Amino acid sequence: MRQHRTVLLTRLLAALILALGAGTASAAAAPAPAAPAAPVPLGRVVPVPVSVAPAGSPYTLGDATVIRVDAGSPAAQRVGEWLAALLRPSTGLALPVVAGAGTDGIQLRLGAGDKALGTEGYRLVSGPGTVAVTANAPAGLFHGVQTLRQLLPPSVEERTRQSGPWQVAGGTVRDFPRYPYRGAMLDVARHFFTVEQVKRYVDQLALYKINTLHLHLSDDQGWRIVVDSWPRLATYGGSTEVGGGPGGHFSKADYRDIVAYAASRHMEVVPEIDTPGHTTAALASYAQLNCDGVAPPIYTGTQVGFSSLCVPKAVTYSFLDDVLRELAAMTPGRYLHIGGDEAQSTTAADYATFMGRVQPLVTKRGKTVMAWHQITEARPVAGAVAQYWGMGGTETKLVAAARTGTRVVMSPANHAYLDMKYKAGAPFGTEWAGYVEVDKSYAWDPATLVRQLPASAVLGVEAPLWSETIDNSDEIEYLAFPRLPGIAEIGWSPAATHDWSTYRTRLAAQGPRWDAMGIDYYRSPLVPWPAG
CATH class of the missing domain: 3.30.379.10 (Chitobiase/beta-hexosaminidase domain 2-like)
Known part of the structure; x- marks a missing residue:
């Protein structure tokens, strides 16, 4: 028994010595702790500083x-x-x-x-x-x-x-910024997004010095803001969305909450009520807004250009006066956006008549008229802002209006529309303006895109995000990132700094930050993202 205990102790001692030796060897072989990473270089930010x-x-x-x-x-x-x-x-x-x-x-x-x-x-x-x-x-x-x-x-x-x-x-x-207006638009009409989803986007925009949030509050597929004098706009017109989902709308308290939250990030809210087209949600809510007095059914598709408010009817303008009055009372910002695009069911004469009557409804509330650039097909009031979403750069009426004082916000669809697909087969987005990879979204200059447009007329840039194909924050982020920061840089940084080869390196450095923030971005193969 004593001999057995001695053998056992000997074996245990040997095992202990081997274990200690292995531990020592392992410690000797372990790499030294990594040196702390060097600070981020001062110029490796987006937008690039002056x-x-x-x-x-x-x-x-x-x-x-x-x-x-x-x-x-x-x-x-x-x-x-x-x-x-x-x-x-x-x-x-x-x-x-x-x-x-x-x-x-x-x-x-x-x-x-x-x-x-x-x-x-x-x-x-x-x-x-x-x-x-x-x-x-x-x-x-x-x-x-x-x-x-x-x-x-x-x-x-x-x-x-x-x-x-x-x-x-x-x-x-x-x-300091190149342009005073640097915006992003979120379409809450085609698909509805909650207050918290909008706030999440606001926080992401703030990182890149965006100072304007444009909310597209009405369209054929949904009306998203309560108007006390016309309550069915929200309760009925807001009851669905593209594809027939449940839709939704903002109460006045919701809207004020968004406005206050954006203001806390030094961001101004621009509300849009799209007129005279893109109005099926309103026309379905109130039969008297239709020329024939018959309300159409609610619309959940994605076609455009088929709807119009009734230009000859007096009720059209009392309706819009009420809507704009209530919206202006909730909006401390300078602008009310009245849409004006794709009014294909409105004759040119009716369109001019309509814009001539609606713009004063904005200005009498102390607000500045903002509209898509088709407003220059009519006669913009003094101080109006036209938002350019074209692709050709040959819009002579826009140039003529700019020469007489109309200011322009640049949102070219083939560069700045965040809802365009990155490439064929992409899971979200549309492609009517072509595929827009991250390099293309960066490859334009607001001052020269529209030929003969006075550079002094350009108020700034905006990145619209239309929501036909998306309905949650992950999908917003996939389409917005990595393109949005580049458009923000075009609006903020001096034109001389715009260089894709250096920008793509600075953009790549944003990837780990987005990972930490939980942003679900598109990892474009054109950007040298850090490994890991």
Whole structure:
């Protein structure tokens, strides 16, 4: 027995020695911990800034980091609180927002004293002791924070604690937009999207300094906003969608919630009631809006151009006066969009008559008329904005109107329409304007696309997303990303910076950020996405 115990102990000791040796060998063979990744270079952001001057050491966020804002500035305080809420979950840092003086931490300051920055520009200066964002106005401060956000590692977007370090490269960024209008349109009429889905899109747009959300609130397939004086528009006209789904509509409280949420991201909402065509939902809701007094059935298909409000009837204008009055009362922004495209069932004479009567219903509410560029087939009122969605670039009436004061927002369908398929066989989108890969969506200049259009008439750009083929956030994101950031850059960055070969590298760096944000994007083979 004693001999057996001795053998057993000997074997156990030998096994222990072997195990320890193996562990030592394994430890010796294990690779050294990876060095921390270098900070994101100052210029590797979208949209690309006006100027970048790398210099010195980075700023590192740590346990003692505070976010300092101007005392007595609720607007700066809100931007600081927004930034803190973004950074706290991933960094695990307290990041208190402190009003008042101080030279350390993240500085968010108004009063940049740089006239060229305007109301949306900013300056960002980073060094070992602080990173400071200064601007003339709160919108500029918010846009500067979006650049600061992109200069931190992509994992900063995660909602659970991540490992650092959280560094901002040293140097200076000076930045301001090329155009004052940089928009994205979401069609909630063909398929309805909820308040939360719209807010999710707003947050994604804000990252790329989009400042306008255009909501397409009515079409043949659905009416999406409550109008108290015409209640069946929402309850009946909003009761379906493309394909016959349940549809839906926004209450006035819902709409105000969206408007307020967008404003908190320094984004203006432009509501659209499409007229005189694209109106089956309204015509089906109220028989008296039809010339023959007979309401058509609700429509759930995808054809266009077959419907029209009755131009000769007085009720048409009392109806629109009510709708625009109630919408204007809920909309603090400058614009009311009255549609005007694809009015193929309205004669040219009736179209001109209609626009001549409807535009004053907008201006008397203190709002600016906005319409698709077909409004230039009639006579735009002074100060009107025409939204160009053509492809040819030879629209002479648009050019003539622009020469007499009509401003233009550029949304060329074969470049800026986010609902176009990327390629044949793509699961979502349409193809009537051709396939639009990410390089094509970036390959245009708003100032030169329409021949002989005065460059000074261009107010900005917009990326419309029509919803015939999509009905959830994942599908919105698949069509919008990676094309939307490029259109945002065309609207923000100087024309001289637009270069596909360098842009595609900066765009690729956005991929890990979208992964962290849960954005379901299209991994275009034209972009060198990071592995993993």
